Amino acid sequence: MAEQKHFTYAELDAFLHGDLPVLKRLRCQLHLHGCPQCQGLLQHVEEDNRLLEDGLMRSLDAYKKENDAKT
Amino acid sequence: MSDNETRDSGHAQESYKNTHPSLINAVTQGHEPSQDRFYRIYKPLIRVRGAKKGLSPDEIETLVQNVMDSFFRGAKNFKYDPTKRFKHYFYRVINNHICNILREKMEKNKRFSAEPVDDKHPDDREPLDGTIEEEWTQYLYQTAFNEIKGRVPSVTYQVFLLLLQHLPPKEIAEKLGIALSSFYNHKKAAMNEYKKILSELQEGF
Numbered sequence: 001m002a003e004q005k006h007f008t009y010a011e012l013d014a015f016l017h018g019d020l021p022v023l024k025r026l027r028c029q030l031h032l033h034g035c036p037q038c039q040g041l042l043q044h045v046e047e048d049n050r051l052l053e054d055g056l057m058r059s060l061d062a063y064k065k066e067n068d069a070k071t
Numbered sequence: 072m073s074d075n076e077t078r079d080s081g082h083a084q085e086s087y088k089n090t091h092p093s094l095i096n097a098v099t100q101g102h103e104p105s106q107d108r109f110y111r112i113y114k115p116l117i118r119v120r121g122a123k124k125g126l127s128p129d130e131i132e133t134l135v136q137n138v139m140d141s142f143f144r145g146a147k148n149f150k151y152d153p154t155k156r157f158k159h160y161f162y163r164v165i166n167n168h169i170c171n172i173l174r175e176k177m178e179k180n181k182r183f184s185a186e187p188v189d190d191k192h193p194d195d196r197e198p199l200d201g202t203i204e205e206e207w208t209q210y211l212y213q214t215a216f217n218e219i220k221g222r223v224p225s226v227t228y229q230v231f232l233l234l235l236q237h238l239p240p241k242e243i244a245e246k247l248g249i250a251l252s253s254f255y256n257h258k259k260a261a262m263n264e265y266k267k268i269l270s271e272l273q274e275g276f
Binding site: 009011017019048051052055056059060062063 | 208209215240241251255259
């Protein structure tokens with residue numbers, strides 16, 4: 001039996017953002033249902049996106065607002 | 072996907088959450104490169120605290136010198152206790168020096184002013200609250216952002232910068248002339264390095 005192909009971090013990130021080609025997206029969706037390893041990696045990708053969006057982006061936006069208010 | 076990728080991603084997540092005292096230990100043992108690094112990274116934080124308490128630019132520079140001086144002198148006696156947060160100790164050192172500067176200013180004003188001056192001394196037992204944690208977190212995020220430029224390839228850094236400007240992935244890929252799949256690989260590389268820097272900055276704190 002052929003070895004099941006897992007998805008990489010980058011592919012799962014693209015999947016979350018709707019940037020996988022249609023067929024690959026469907027395969028990924030099906031694969032995730034039955035693969036705890038990829039489900040775990042997907043959670044890490046989601047955490048990183050939260051760090052980026054809720055953490056760093058918000059912090060830099062607030063810093064920029066503060067600086068714009070001072071000038 | 073290799074097992075390594077899962078492990079590396081997981082490890083990066085764990086090392087970001089766990090703290091390691093190696094920087095503090097190196098500073099307390101008088102390791103000069105570590106002291107230089109400590110000074111370079113945390114001087115802005117001291118300046119931010121001083122500015123928030125209304126110190127003048129000259130007073131802020133005095134504050135930085137006093138805090139670093141007392142920290143490095145006192146660091147030899149400091150024993151890292153993993154049950155306590157070093158950053159609370161560090162914030163108290165900063166707050167105490169701010170109070171000293173403000174107290175001296177008030178005493179000076181009292182001597183030369185004809186107007187009655189409020190005798191209430193600043194409370195140097197100001198409790199450290201949630202605002203400190205928030206300020207600390209924001210500071211870490213921004214400092215790690217400032218550090219990342221020299222640690223990733225140019226394209227990776229450009230991807231990271233454009234992401235932070237809220238541009239969508241397809242637009243970033245087009246702008247940089249790279250494939251969308253490449254964009255996601257660069258993003259992953261940038262995030263891994265960013266989390267590594269955050270973890271280093273949190274060492275001992």
